[in-house]
Amino acid sequence: MYVSVARSAEAIERVIPKPLYVESSIDQHHTALCINRLKFLNYSIHYSSIRAALSLIRVEILRCGDVSYLVVVPTLNEVRAIGLVIDEILSQGIPRSRVIVVDGGSADGTREAVVSRGVRLVDQDGVGKVSAIKTAARLADGVDYIVFLDGDYTYPANYIPKLVEVACSKGYDLVIGARKSIEPGAQSPLYRFGNRFLTTVFNLLFGTRLSDVLSGMYIVRADVLKELDFESKGFGIESEIVSHIVSQGHKVHEIPIEYRKRVDEKGKKLKIFHGTRILLDMIRMAWRYNPTFFIFTLGSLALVAGLPLGLYVAYHYLFTGIKYYVKGLIAIILTLAGFQSLLLAILSLYMKRMEIRILRELRKTRGNHTSNLIISSNT
Template sequence: MRVFVQIPCLNEEETLPLVINSIPKEIPGVDELHILVIDDGSTDRTVEVARSLGVEHFVIHARNMGLARSFSDGVDYALSHGADIVVNTDGDNQYPQDRIPDLLAPIIAGEADIAIADRQTATIKHFSPFKKAMQRFGSGVVNKAAGTKLPDAASGFRAYSRNALFRLNVVTQFSYCMETIIQAGNKRLRIASVPVETNAKTRESRLFKNIWQHMFKSGTAIVRSFLMFKPHVVLMTIGIIMAIIGLIPMVRWFVFFLLGDGAGNMQSLLLGVMFMLGSFLSFVLLVIADLQRTNRVLLEDTLERVKRIEFGGPHVAGTQYTVLDLGHDTDGVEEVQRLRFDESSQ
């Protein structure tokens, strides 16, 4: 059993030693434990500090690419090096690394595909009442979209089995947390929740400027992920509501028409026709969305097979790769060289 603990970092030279030194050296059921540092465009000595602490695996971004991209690149690196389980934690020492064995236990035992730490946010002292309420609300929305019952959907302290990572695809640019849960729930992956107590706060979050920005970006990610899997729920609901609203003025006009006063109530007919057209368009979009959903399922199945072929072979111990920024194309889309293997590190 080979486990990679990946640590996304952005200027974490001060707290990174606390994280790395608290990671257990040996874990029951684990044959190899590797630490992977993902440097997301740090301007301090994060990489140097990690090397001095014995870290041998790195993914380095030339500039800040965001948490979602850091997670995806780290997963690609870990899978290419034969990881059976990937644990994700943070470089700010928010999470208790000594609980990694508990996080791995349900996956090693074959009881879960994903294990997510429950920070028990109601007990965190530095969380305001409003933030605690929003955490509960956000987790409830994610659970509704995913069909799960997780108490802390926003927790980034989690473990993924190799099979789960083959089936998950991160497309958002903000955070992978909500998206992977919604995907996992809709793909019927087993998710376990492990209660933990967080460490004392070391700094403010660098993922978002304030809670409102966090709520907006998280909400956007949730909506996009939900629409990927259940577009029929939204479009059918809109179509039915508009049809009902459209029928009311049309029935009203028809009644007046039977009474011989239809010409004087044409506004009801026009209003009803407008809503009925909107309902018709919603059902047309529903058909298109369903066809796209079918196409997405086929593409994801193909991508899963490609991942199994790409990452299923033998790994090369000690190999590193760097993610390099190559600028922008004419459309402003970032182009990066995803993998550049450094043979000198072998």
């Protein structure tokens, strides 16, 4: 006997109770989105499978409706901007209990501005932005996602609900707010060139197609963030987060956002030498997470040098009778090293792909186990 299950949103709401915990209007919005996504479900399944199907639908609603997240704002001496940032976050219907400002030792009244708005203020462990991110990861116990945005009012907080929606509905581990619409004067030509250059280098090293790897506004799964070793210095933390996530087979996505001018141009912290440091951090992360590129490059360089030299030695030996013993030995060494490096690069690539497949299967198995626990608790 076959029946039709969940033909309409009303039928779903009748047979499936709504999530018990709805903290704010944003949570209600996500629950409504999930129910609307189920409007057109029209499964024809065996009668004995109806209960399992409804349980799976229940899990889908729980995943989107009850997603928990924190909004973390790293800041340092941003007294003119931090109040605007907090007010804009709260205007999105996000409760104060979900907002944390991680301060790096401000001495200009930033701390007082945060406290006056009833938002939690936390002193970061150490100095630099990487310490602020590390502190946020430590505070994120029992939280699914963490939303980060800088405290200089350059990133509009009205994109936070969109980040949360995309991350939870699609199952992404990282969603980056890519700066597509930039306010005139918000970025100098040199800064814009540097950002594009570093993003291009990152895409080359890690085989990605991202457009803004250094954006300061993004949402990341809390458990994935806690896997990091936090080896970068300063502003290189964003590239470390992305490099870890893409190298471990996690899902990454981008959404376009706007980028505004700073409220206080004097407080701008990103300098030219920071770009060099970020580039070095990217190279170090690539050597750690994806050595295939370097092995392939070294092998190619050895072949480019060894093969022409070998042909030169062979030509003179065959047609002029001149014997270049040292050059011939160098050509043989370079050619053999090049071929061995290319073979090693192929093997490394194969092992990396196998590692990613294994990690994905392990996560899938763990996710199915969690879903079974939720289903058991609801039946």
